[in-house]
Amino acid sequence: MSNNLTKRGFEFISENAIKTFFLLCAIVSVVTTIGIVLVLLIETTNFFREVSLKEFFLGFRWNPTIKPTSFGVWPLLSGTLYFTFITALIALPVGLLSAVYLSEYSGRKIRSIIKPALEILAGIPTVVYGYFALVYITPLLRNLLPGIKTFNILSASIVVAIMIIPTVASISEDAIRAVPQSFRLAGLSLGITKFQVTASIILPASLSGILSSFILGLSRAIGETMAVTIAGGNLARLVNPLKPAEALLEPMQTMTAAMVEIGLSDITGNSTAYKSLFAVGFTLFLMTLTLNMVSQFIKNRYREKYK
Amino acid sequence: MGIAKNDIVLEIKNLNFYYGELQALININLEIKRNTITSIIGPSGCGKSTMLRCINRMNELIDDTRTEGEIFYDGRNIFDSDVDPVKLRRKIGMVFQQPNPFPKNIFDNVAYGPKMYGTRNRQKLREIVEISLKKAALWDEVKDRLLDKSLSLSGGQQQRLCIARTLAVEPDIILMDEPASSLDPIATMRIEQLLREVTDDYTIIIVTNNMQQASRISEYTAFINAKERRSGFLVEYGRTQDLFIKPQMKQTEDYISGRFG
Amino acid sequence: MNQAKLEKRAMLNQESFLSSKNDNIKSEWIKGRIFLLICIVSILFGILSLAALLIYVFWDALGWLNWQFITSTPSRFASKAGIFPMLMGSGFIIMLVALFSLPLGVGTAVYLEEYAPKNLFKKFIEINISNLAGVPSIVYGLLGLGLFVSFLDLTHGTILVGALTLTLRILPVVIVTSQEAIKAVPVSHRRASIGLGTTKWQMIRSVVLPESVPGIMTGMILALAVAMGETAPLIMIGAATSIFTAPRNIHSSFSSLPLQIFAWSDFPGEGFRHGVTPAAIVVLLVILMIMNGAAIYIRHRFSRDKN
Numbered sequence: 074m075s076n077n078l079t080k081r082g083f084e085f086i087s088e089n090a091i092k093t094f095f096l097l098c099a100i101v102s103v104v105t106t107i108g109i110v111l112v113l114l115i116e117t118t119n120f121f122r123e124v125s126l127k128e129f130f131l132g133f134r135w136n137p138t139i140k141p142t143s144f145g146v147w148p149l150l151s152g153t154l155y156f157t158f159i160t161a162l163i164a165l166p167v168g169l170l171s172a173v174y175l176s177e178y179s180g181r182k183i184r185s186i187i188k189p190a191l192e193i194l195a196g197i198p199t200v201v202y203g204y205f206a207l208v209y210i211t212p213l214l215r216n217l218l219p220g221i222k223t224f225n226i227l228s229a230s231i232v233v234a235i236m237i238i239p240t241v242a243s244i245s246e247d248a249i250r251a252v253p254q255s256f257r258l259a260g261l262s263l264g265i266t267k268f269q270v271t272a273s274i275i276l277p278a279s280l281s282g283i284l285s286s287f288i289l290g291l292s293r294a295i296g297e298t299m300a301v302t303i304a305g306g307n308l309a310r311l312v313n314p315l316k317p318a319e320a321l322l323e324p325m326q327t328m329t330a331a332m333v334e335i336g337l338s339d340i341t342g343n344s345t346a347y348k349s350l351f352a353v354g355f356t357l358f359l360m361t362l363t364l365n366m367v368s369q370f371i372k373n374r375y376r377e378k379y380k
Numbered sequence: 381m382g383i384a385k386n387d388i389v390l391e392i393k394n395l396n397f398y399y400g401e402l403q404a405l406i407n408i409n410l411e412i413k414r415n416t417i418t419s420i421i422g423p424s425g426c427g428k429s430t431m432l433r434c435i436n437r438m439n440e441l442i443d444d445t446r447t448e449g450e451i452f453y454d455g456r457n458i459f460d461s462d463v464d465p466v467k468l469r470r471k472i473g474m475v476f477q478q479p480n481p482f483p484k485n486i487f488d489n490v491a492y493g494p495k496m497y498g499t500r501n502r503q504k505l506r507e508i509v510e511i512s513l514k515k516a517a518l519w520d521e522v523k524d525r526l527l528d529k530s531l532s533l534s535g536g537q538q539q540r541l542c543i544a545r546t547l548a549v550e551p552d553i554i555l556m557d558e559p560a561s562s563l564d565p566i567a568t569m570r571i572e573q574l575l576r577e578v579t580d581d582y583t584i585i586i587v588t589n590n591m592q593q594a595s596r597i598s599e600y601t602a603f604i605n606a607k608e609r610r611s612g613f614l615v616e617y618g619r620t621q622d623l624f625i626k627p628q629m630k631q632t633e634d635y636i637s638g639r640f641g
Numbered sequence: 642m643n644q645a646k647l648e649k650r651a652m653l654n655q656e657s658f659l660s661s662k663n664d665n666i667k668s669e670w671i672k673g674r675i676f677l678l679i680c681i682v683s684i685l686f687g688i689l690s691l692a693a694l695l696i697y698v699f700w701d702a703l704g705w706l707n708w709q710f711i712t713s714t715p716s717r718f719a720s721k722a723g724i725f726p727m728l729m730g731s732g733f734i735i736m737l738v739a740l741f742s743l744p745l746g747v748g749t750a751v752y753l754e755e756y757a758p759k760n761l762f763k764k765f766i767e768i769n770i771s772n773l774a775g776v777p778s779i780v781y782g783l784l785g786l787g788l789f790v791s792f793l794d795l796t797h798g799t800i801l802v803g804a805l806t807l808t809l810r811i812l813p814v815v816i817v818t819s820q821e822a823i824k825a826v827p828v829s830h831r832r833a834s835i836g837l838g839t840t841k842w843q844m845i846r847s848v849v850l851p852e853s854v855p856g857i858m859t860g861m862i863l864a865l866a867v868a869m870g871e872t873a874p875l876i877m878i879g880a881a882t883s884i885f886t887a888p889r890n891i892h893s894s895f896s897s898l899p900l901q902i903f904a905w906s907d908f909p910g911e912g913f914r915h916g917v918t919p920a921a922i923v924v925l926l927v928i929l930m931i932m933n934g935a936a937i938y939i940r941h942r943f944s945r946d947k948n
Contacts, residue, residue: 084840091842092756098748099757102770102816105809109780112787170683178677180443187684194687196933198870200899201922204906205694208914231690238687255480259542262438263549264470265496266666268673273496278483289775296777298873299899303906329779329873336782336877342791350877354783358776365775369768466666498665 113358116351123345129352135309135331137346138338144349146328146356148309153295153327153357155312155320156226156233156305160294163234165287168241172283175242176249177271195239202232203303211304224306224324232304233297241290244372248282249275285372292364296357298329307334328353389414389583390435390553395449397430397439404430406613408449410602412553417575417584419594419620422604423635427612428587429477431604432555435585436472437465453553470497473551477558479538481530481545486522489530489541493549508548516544517574536567540574547578556586560593572597591636595624603632695926701919710920714885715901719912724921729887730800730895731869731928737804737891738811738868739861745808746815746864747850747857753816754823755845774813781810782877790878797879801891806874811864818860822853855943862936866929872899898925 121129124144132145171191175184206228214221214228221227252275260270276283306324309331313320326334332350340346390412397405404427412418420428433439434447437458450457458468481489490509499505509526513519518540522533530541539559546554556575560568575584575597588594594601601624602617616623616632627633705719713723749770757763785806790797826849834844875897876882882904884896898921905918 088840088842092752095748095752095756098745099752099766101745102749102773102812103766105784105812106769106773108788109776109784112784112792113780116787167683167686170680171687174677174680174684178680187688190688191684194691196866196929197691198872198899198925198929200870200872200903200906201698201925204902204918204922205698207906208918209694209697235687235690242684253480255476255478256482258438258441258474258476259480259482259545261441262436262469262474262476263493263496263546264466264468264473265493266466266669266673268676269496269669272676273492274482292775296779298777298779299903302873303903329777332779332783333873333876336879337882351783351787354780358780361775361777361780362772365772369771464666464670466670496669 109358113351113355116348117355120345120348120352123348124352133311135326137331137335137349138340142345144345144352146353148311149326149328149331149353150356151312152226152309152325153329155317155325156230156301156327157291157294159226159230159321160233160237160297161287161291163230164237164241164290164294167234168238168286168290169245169283171238171242172245172249172286173271173276176246177267177275191239191242194235195237197236199233199236199297199299200303202236203229203300206232206300206304218322221322222306222324224304224308225322226301226305226325227321229301229303229305233294233300236297236300237290237293240293241286244286244289245279245283248279248286251282252278281371281374285368288364288368288371292361292368295364296329296361298333301327302330302333305330307331328357332357387414388412389454390585391450391452392431392435393450393452395431395434395451396447397427397434398446398448399442400444403611405434406607406611408604408612408614410614410617412583412585413600414583415579415581416600417579417586417598418600418602419598420585420587420602420604421589421591421594421635422612422615423606424589425610426604426606427610428604429557431612432474432557432585432587435553435555436469436474438469438474440465470549471551472553472555473546473549474555475539475542475546475557475559478562479535479542481533481538481541484530485527486530486533486541487526490544490548492545497549509544512544512548513541515547515574515578516540517570517577518544534567536563536570539563539567539571543571543574547582551582553583553585556584558587558589561589568593591624595620603627603629603635605631605635698919698922698926701915702923705916705920706923710917711924715883719910719917722913722917724898724901724924726884726887727896727898727901727921728924730884731897731899733800733888734804734807734895734897735865735869737800738807739865741804741808742812742815742864743861746812746861747819749812749816750819750823750857751845751849754820755841755849770813770816774817778810778871779873779877781806782874784809785874785878796892798881798894799892800888800895802878803875803880803895803897804891806878807868807871810871810874811868814864814867815861818864819853819857822856822860823849825856826852855939859936859940859943862932862939866932866936869929869932870899870925872897872903875900876903898928 129144129146131147132143133147134143134145135148136143175188179187207224210228210231211221211223211225256274256278257270260274261267305327307326307330308324309326312325332353335346335350338346388411392408392410395405395408396403408431420431422428430439435451439445439447447459450459452458453468453472456463482492484492487509490512491505494505494508499508510519513522518537521537522528530538533541543559560571563571572593575586578584586598598620600618601620603615603623604612605615606612616627616629618628623632624636627636710723711728712725713721714726715724716722753763753766757766785802786797789795789802789805795802830848830852831844834848835841839847880900881894881896882900884894888895902918902921902925905913905921908914908918
């Protein structure tokens with residue numbers, strides 16, 4: 074029998090079949106993206122056949138299920154932005170300072186304990202955080218702020234902030250760690266304190282990474298659903314721009330919470346309310362996608378800097 | 381009080397240093413004279429750089445290390461509990477092996493130390509930057525682009541910028557850890573030339589792997605050798621010409637004639 | 642250099658070396674201490690808050706969490722309420738999600754690491770996956786609703802639709818962790834196999850996959866833990882928030898543990914607020930703890946074997 078070196082036969086065919094199978098698996102993720110965009114796009118288009126662009130983007134009343142219906146997105150948008158802002162106000166500085174502690178101050182031993190402990194914060198389901206906010210945190214806050222309503226934005230913001238601290242901290246920490254050790258040594262050798270080195274060299278040098286973690290944190294807060302639904306109340310209304318602090322103790326509705334409300338109601342696939350779900354979802358999707366892409370872009374830029 | 385060149389400015393006494401279990405320095409005794417250049421030579425890994433970093437207490441920043449012995453700077457033991465290492469480093473500056481300018485512009489690099497010490501006056505800072513860059517023989521090359529990024533400079537220029545940054549805080553002693561080892565011969569010559577020029581104002585201790593460099597620039601030379609497991613000890617210390625021409629110890633002779641290392 | 646100049650320098654040295662006049666070290670040192678304190682408070686904020694909340698919830702669950710609670714159906718009366726159908730629903734759905742996402746996720750990872758040429762297509766898929774990971778989970782619910790329920794005409798709220806939706810939700814996580822596990826297999830091992838004349842698939846089957854199993858398992862379990870805690874996507878595909886019968890097949894309606902927690906979270910009455918709901922939360926958290934523990938155990942054993 075002669076040596077057979079040609080690329081024929083069963084072996085070759087099965088090799089190709091397997092490769093094709095793996096390629097198809099990889100295509101599923103692309104199809105998922107296309108699916109998301111198509112589903113959102115189609116139903117949103119259907120929605121705008123029934124509701125004018127003007128009503129949606131310039132309307133100040135959101136009332137999708139009870140007649141007379143009204144589909145102005147502003148109450149939800151302002152609710153989402155307000156909630157995100159308050160959450161960011163807590164989560165971003167706390168996350169950044171945690172990152173500074175982990176990378177600049179903690180010893181290896183303390184870090185090996187604190188880092189996993191911090192990761193647990195992100196592993197608790199958001200529905201559980203919602204319960205915590207409603208049943209434990211709001212009554213606790215009532216001792217300090219007697220005017221606080223049963224459903225309010227502050228409690229929801231606090232728990233969601235706790236939830237996204239690890240995201241902000243871990244990406245910021247990576248960025249701070251990427252600053253070459255030689256900068257720290259150079260600073261200290263000039264006879265300045267560690268705090269000065271951190272504030273004047275290390276943080277500016279890792280600014281883009283920190284920024285990227287902040288944007289990702291914002292994106293997480295915008296897309297957060299269950300905690301706001303449970304603890305934030307479901308009252309779609311505009312934030313009074315003149316008295317923004319008062320809204321803190323009041324119920325409000327974010328885009329995500331409004332979607333859950335419609336999802337729970339008995340609506341049919343043909344109703345305008347059903348279609349409005351996708352219009353709001355599309356708005357949400359575009360917001361988070363933009364933020365994620367900006368975050369990625371900034372992150373890639375700082376990675377190249379110290380190569 | 382009569383103070384003159386060649387007074388003892390730094391006195392290292394019975395210095396031992398440990399990285400965990402490993403003893404990196406064994407009983408070092410050395411006297412450094414004011415406004416001179418002293419070279420520290422020896423095979424790589426013998427603890428030269430470690431000894432240098434004891435002098436400005438930079439070794440303390442590494443976990444699991446221990447220092448024994450005394451280093452007297454102007455008569456004061458730098459390991460005394462009430463000596464602030466931050467203050468010490470203002471008097472004993474350091475230039476590193478790899479140029480490490482901050483990711484800021486040229487001006488801000490040089491002005492960084494004085495700014496952090498509390499100098500806010502722009503005019504004063506401008507003066508300091510100009511004087512320091514002139515001393516570091518970099519002024520003519522960068523005076524028209526002080527706001528350029530420091531990373532746009534060549535390696536040799538970056539190292540001179542780092543020297544200028546150290547000079548700007550007016551230290552008394554400058555520690556140099558193989559400052560020219562990553563540079564090309566021309567850049568190295570420039571650095572050596574500038575060291576000779578600033579020696580009137582500063583005491584310089586320079587670690588080098590290059591024996592020609594030590595003999596070219598320094599008045600005093602210390603030879604450190606390593607026992608097994610990388611423990612450094614001082615073999616010989618004296619005037620550079622004496623040490624190179626008629627070394628007292630067999631080990632020194634072997635090392636400088638290139639028989640090992 | 643003249644003698645006078647030398648003496649002046651030496652005098653200045655002595656003075657500034659001994660006194661803290663004319664320098665800012667002391668104030669900088671104090672600033673540094675305060676900064677460090679704020680950093681420590683920051684890092685402890687999230688960890689201690691969560692610890693307190695967990696103590697609360699375990700304390701409340703005490704006395705309510707018993708065998709009867711695990712094996713009963715929901716009830717109007719707190720003392721009779723249980724979570725059996727939800728527990729079965731969660732278990733059923735997680736098993737299906739594992740079944741779907743394992744081949745798809747690992748297949749994609751194998752394709753990207755072993756087969757895909759390093760070109761734009763590969764980069765496109767990877768960017769696509771990282772963006773999918775940032776899509777809010779509620780949007781996956783809309784995808785499930787629009788794609789599986791409306792377009793493919795599957796019945797809403799069934800095990801199958803829920804499992805498919807959650808599979809898409811966790812797929813990016815499974816892919817990325819599997820990719821990392823596969824990347825960690827040394828190139829030399831691959832070459833050794835190819836050098837013996839095996840085909841690529843034989844090499845992957847006999848070298849790459851066995852060596853990356855621990856890493857893939859770890860990532861898989863962590864992704865399933867995410868799916869276990871998901872709530873919003875299941876609401877969107879019309880899953881029941883509470884149900885009296887355990888699902889029998891993939892076409893059954895179902896509810897899950899997080900959905901029941903959501904339903905109970907605003908039930909009036911102390912028995913629900915501070916009894917039944919905390920008990921359900923504790924069950925969910927214990928399941929997640931076991932899953933995370935298993936993942937950590939596998940990772941730990943794996944890294945020890947390597948050394």
